[in-house]
Amino acid sequence: MSTRSRLWWAVALSISGAGVGYALSLDRSSFIIASWVFSFCPGREVGFQATRLLWEAAQWVPPFWYGAAPLVVLALGAHWLATRRGRPRAGRVAARVAAGAILLLHGLGPAGLAVDLALDRSCLESWGGWEGARFFLDTDVAPIVAAFCVLAAVRIPRHRVRRLLRSRPFRRWVAGVAVVGLLAQVPVADLAAGPITSLDRCGDPYRSGERVGGLAFLCGLRRNGRFTVVGDHLALAYGRARCAAYRPSGGDSGLLAPICPAAAAVVRREAEREAAEWRAEEAAAQRVCDRARHRPRVRPLRVVRERTRTDYGVLESVEWNPAEPEYDPYDLGLLAKAQDNGLVAARPGHLIVLSHSDFEICLTAETYRRRPPVEVKGWDSVVEVGYESTSGSIELMDPMAGEGLAGLAFRGKGHYRVRVHYREPDYDAWTPQHLLIMIFPGRGEDVVEFRRPRRES
Structure with missing residues (x-):
């Protein structure tokens, strides 16, 4: 050695x-x-x-x-x-x-x-x-x-190394390794990270101008949690390959639509079909409301009609009450009181009307200068309560939507009677329910149930 x-x-x-x-x-x-x-x-x-x-x-x-x-x-x-x-x-x-x-x-x-x-x-x-x-x-x-x-x-000693390097077998082996190495680098070079589009660059997915093109496709991938650590060029190559092999029954139409005309056509047809179904349902619901339009026995001062729905089955009007500045309208006390008769409850500055939260409502509000006749035929429940308007602005609305029927306190601040009529929806046909609300001057806080609702056993 x-x-x-x-x-x-x-x-x-x-x-x-x-x-x-x-x-x-x-x-x-x-x-x-x-x-x-x-x-x-x-x-x-x-x-x-x-x-x-x-x-x-x-x-x-x-x-x-x-x-x-x-x-x-x-x-x-x-x-x-x-x-x-x-x-x-x-x-x-x-x-x-x-x-x-x-x-x-x-x-x-x-x-x-x-x-x-x-x-x-x-x-x-x-x-x-x-x-x-x-x-x-x-x-x-x-x-x-x-x-x-x-x-x-x-x-190995240096002279042996030189002899090895000059030998023909070694040169051929080196040439072969070099060629294989270059060929191996071709796919590896395509695995470079490259830029990765982040969600910060993605705009509103519901704006039509931002739902087409490569950026929209990349944003769709990122929102779905796919290819989050893969470069944009690889993600786009994946999308183009999927588009070339696209079949309408293969799924991912919405994902490929920004860069694939065939998928975009399928998405467009599906959207048109859903829109047509929605319009048909809206028209059918409106026809139900029109057919059941109330015909007053005496002439009302004002009639307001609207087809609406509620988030959790409550329409209410909340007014500022200077006599109770600390009153919390979100307290569940009045809601529990309305559930006693299943339809309506009131206190000064706060009125609640109940309905079914899963169905649309054919809503009609009528105001009268004097007490109208009582109508119970064709209704499942009719309840009348007394209500004091503390600010002169009765506006029934869904608290979650923030829009409703305004201008119902036609005499401003003061005492009113509110009579609420309710008809259940057709649960099998999934048609709207009906609410008729009559508001007229009157005193008294008593609750009158002209027709009691059917109680579930």
Whole structure:
């Protein structure tokens, strides 16, 4: 064994020993690995998975323990013994195999970090920054350096290297490796992270001008949580490929519509069909309201008709009451009182009318100068209550919608009687329910149930 070889072996053993001492002295601290990095970072994924599999196997092989320092010692012993017995080539092969095993076990992590930094420097965050990279890789430095020292200790003399480099088989092998490497880089080059459109660049998806084009397609992908860490060019290539193979029964029509005319045509036809169905339902509901239009027995002062619906089955009017400035209209007391008769309740400045929350309402409000005749025929429930308008503005509305029937307190502030008529919807045909509200001057807070609603048993 030459002096040069002995020196390199000494360095390899020293570095391995230092690595073992460093590993035993570590006091690990915590750090954060970012899961929100929007980049293509294959080094971390491949490096972590491969290293995990290799370490699961290596933990059963004692020479790989303590940073593979025992393996360096075994490689030295094999090289020294083979050289003493006149078989130096076998010793070099054994040492190189040992060095290769060390590099495979400890070198994949640093190699993965180098690949990620070459592709996109933001990938460093996926490792937990420099602190995380040090946490994962610091114990790999000594084994890697020791492995290279082992290779240097058994390297071929220079004149043999020149002879190998000039040989025809070696040149052919290098040419073949170069060609294969270039071909391998073609698909890899297409995996560069590239720009990734964020939702900040996406406008209103319901504006027609922002529902076509590549940006609209990318925004649709991002909103659906798809391709969030893939470059725009790859996402668009995926969309064009899906468009080329598009079939109406294949789904994803709405997603592909911005860049695929065939999918856009399907989406447009579906939207037209749904719009036609909605118009037909609206027309049918309006016909039901028109057929059941109330014919007053005496002439009303004002008639207001509207087809509406409620969010949770309540129409109410809330006025400012100076006598009760602390009154909370969202208190459930008046609602509970209305549920006693199933239809209506009132207190000064607050009026509630109940209905079914799942059906539209054919709503009619009539105001009278004097008390109109009582009508119960054709109605399922008729209840009359007294109401005091504290501000002179009765406006029945759905509290969630904020729109309703205004101007019902035709005499301004004062006392009124409110008579509410209710007819249930046709539950099978899903047609609207009916409310007729008569408002006229009158005193008294008594509740009169002219027709009690049917109570469910």
